[in-house]
Amino acid sequence: MQLSDIKKLASTARISMSDEEAEGLAKDLDATLVYINQVNSAPLPPEEVVVPLNRNAVRDDVVSNPTGSVAADVFAQAPSQMDGFVKVKKIL
Amino acid sequence: MIDIKDLTIEKAHDALTKGEYTVRELCQAYLDVIKEKNPDINAYLEIFADVMDQADKAQDKFKNGTATLLTGIPLAMKDNMLIKGKHASAASKILEGYTASYTATALQNLIDQGVVFLGRTNMDEFAMGSSTQTSAYGVTRNPLDRERVPGGSSGGPAAAVAMYGALASLGSETCGSIRQPASFCGLVGFKPTYGAVSRSGIIAMGNSLDQVGPLAHTVRDAEIIHKALVSYDPELDGTTVPMEKRVPAPRTLTKKIAVPAECMKGEGIDTELHEAFLKSLDTFRAMGYTIETVSFPLMPYSLAVYYIVMPAEVSTNLERLDGIRYGYHAKEAKDLNEFYMKTRGEGFGRESRRRIILGSYVLSNDGEYYRRALRLRDAITKELDETFTKYDFVVTPVAPMLPFKLGEKLTDPVAMYLADVFSAPANLSGAPSIALPIGLTATGLPTAVQITAPRWEDDTLFAVGKEFERTNQSK
Known part of the structure; x- marks a missing residue:
């Protein structure tokens, strides 16, 4: 992998990264990719539409907590807030 | 004087019922050990301030006749499990100071029975690692040989029990993270069938793989804890299976065990x-x-498949850690994007960053890698399922190596990843698997064997595990 690939992936993942770390990572990931590339030579059975074993179960779409009952606990963790909203930095 | 080195859950329960000692006295015995040994071993990151309050509540259950086997039993828990009002950091700087706003269902099940949680224990950051060396809060040492790692990622829960700083503990496993540290610390470690235990309130790593399970000195202790963790949790967790559907596929037992050819030959496995x-x-x-x-034919690809599926889930999963709603946040940033970049760049440790980037990569190019890995995962599951029609169990070593020295393998990620090579099939296929100690080497390092059974045959594993324990001891 090229340094530029790593920088691009890091930016996609919103992770700031020094050039030095990105270079080390490029080497590590090359070794990891050599290992996981085994999957390309694995004897795969013919592609079929399979129903995965694990499926998400979804509960009924109803309000199960009385309004406001957990808001204070959740808000207590946010670093910045205003008028019942979590505050973020300006976007543009 | 309580002989905690000889204690099991049933023995402690018996003594508490008879009033030979109180829950407070039992907890104090463990707290004394922790005070002496934890500064060096670093199994616990925090001892809870309310241990004696929990003990008093448990004692009440003995007074009013509502005590169960687990009432008053002092346990350690991994730092990725939530109890409302207590800190949980997944051993990451990005969750520094985070206080849980709800309690994990699996832990609530134990709290309802009156267990005492002594404290939260160390782990690899976000459970990414096999040696508890990627924690933002220092390494944990192996109590059996302090120059060596305790395994990981549940290295703290394993070390806590092995140093007799808890009767048993809760770990979590995405790929071997209960079984491997159990094996490195001479303990029993159990990974249940996927869907048996609620994942609500367990800080997720790989959603399709994560399960919570016990580490203990005996199979019976592990069994008691596992049975209490189990529940169907449709309100909070979309992956637990309704009780009536937890039925193993019908099969006739053959009294035959399958050992993979590589394990028989010892390829890539430490000689001792x-x-x-x-x-x-x-x-x-x-x-x-x-x-x-x-x-x-396919099982040897398990770890490669895992190293595609897991980072893909990690990179999507850890997106939510953005410093806006909770956890660590960058102090200076000119706009929202820089805030994200800095928060995540500074908050995540090296291994987490590495896996997030790897996950972003395997999901790029139209998800080619990921889709191939999913097909292989399915084929590996089928291969294992077919094996179980002819063989009662698959038996392998737990890891291919003995506990290694602190500092080893940190600069070679693939060498570290190989610690999980025998773990992956059970996690990919959702099968239950148990690690059992089989004795020490000439130099005193623990060795272990692993038994894997078909999905929903967790009880079969406990039965065979207990029989193995008895037979191995009497030999």
């Missing part, structure tokens, strides 16, 4: 460990099993 493994097969023979060498 392999000798111990072969000796453990004699214990199964003494129990009336026939051992057969079986070749699995």
Whole structure:
């Protein structure tokens, strides 16, 4: 992998990264990719539409907590807030 | 004086019922050990301030006749499990100071029975690692040899029990993270069938793989804890299975055990460990099993498949840690994007960053890698399912190596990843699997064997595990 690939992936993942770390990572990931590339030579059975074993179960779409009952606990963790909203930095 | 080195849950329960000692006295015995040993071993990151309050509540249950086997039993828990009002950091700087706003369902099940949680224990950051060296809060040492790692990622829960700083503990496993540290610390470690235990309130790593399970000195202790963790949790967790559907596929037991050819030959396995493994097969023979060498064409690809599926889930999962709603946040940033970049760049440790980037990569190019890995995962599951129509269990070593020295393998990620090579099939297929200690090497390092059964045969594993324990001891 090229340094530029790593920088691009890091930016996609919103992770700031020094050039030095990105270079080390490029080497590590090359070794990891050599290992996981085994999957390309694995004897795969013919592609079929399979129903995965694990499926998400979804509960009924109803309000199960009385309004406001957990808001204070959740808000207590946010670093910045205003008028019942979590505050973020300006976007543009 | 309580002999905590000889204690099991049932023995402690018996003594508490008879009033030989109180829950407070039992907890104090463990707190004394922690005070002496934890500064060096670093199993616990925090001892809870309310231990004695929990003990008093448990004592009340003995007074009013509502005590169960687990009432008053002092346990350690991994730092990725939530109890409302207590800190949980997944051993990451990005969750520094985070206080849980709700309690994990699995832990609530135990709290309802009156267990005492002594404190939260160390782990690899976000459970990414096999040696508890990627924690943002220092390494944990192996109590059996303090120059060596305790395994990981549940290295803290394992070390806490091995140093007699808790009767048993809760770990979590995405790929071997209960079984491997159990094996490195001479303990029993159990990974249940996927969907048996609620994942609500367990800080997720790989959603399709994560399960919570016990680490303990005996199979019976692990069984008692596992049975209390189990529940169907449709309100909070979309992956637990309704109780009536937890039925194993019908099969006729053959008294035959399958050992993969590589494990029989010892390819890539430490020599001393392999000798111990072969000796453990004699214990199964003494129990009336026939051992057969079986070749699995797809199983050797398990770890490669895992290293695609897991980082893909990690990179999507850890997106939510953005410093806006909770956890660590960058102090200076000119706009929202820089805030995200800095928060995540500074908050995540090296291994987490590495896996997030790897996950972003395997999901790029139209998800080509990921889709191939999913197909292989399905094929590996089928291969294992078919094996279980002819063999009662698959038996392998837990890891291919003995506990290694602190600092080893940190600069070679692939060498570290190989610690999980025998763990992956059970996690990919959702099968239950148990790690059992089989004795020490000449230099005193623990060795272990692993038994894997079909999905929903968790009880079969406890039965065979207990029989193995008895047979191995009497040999």
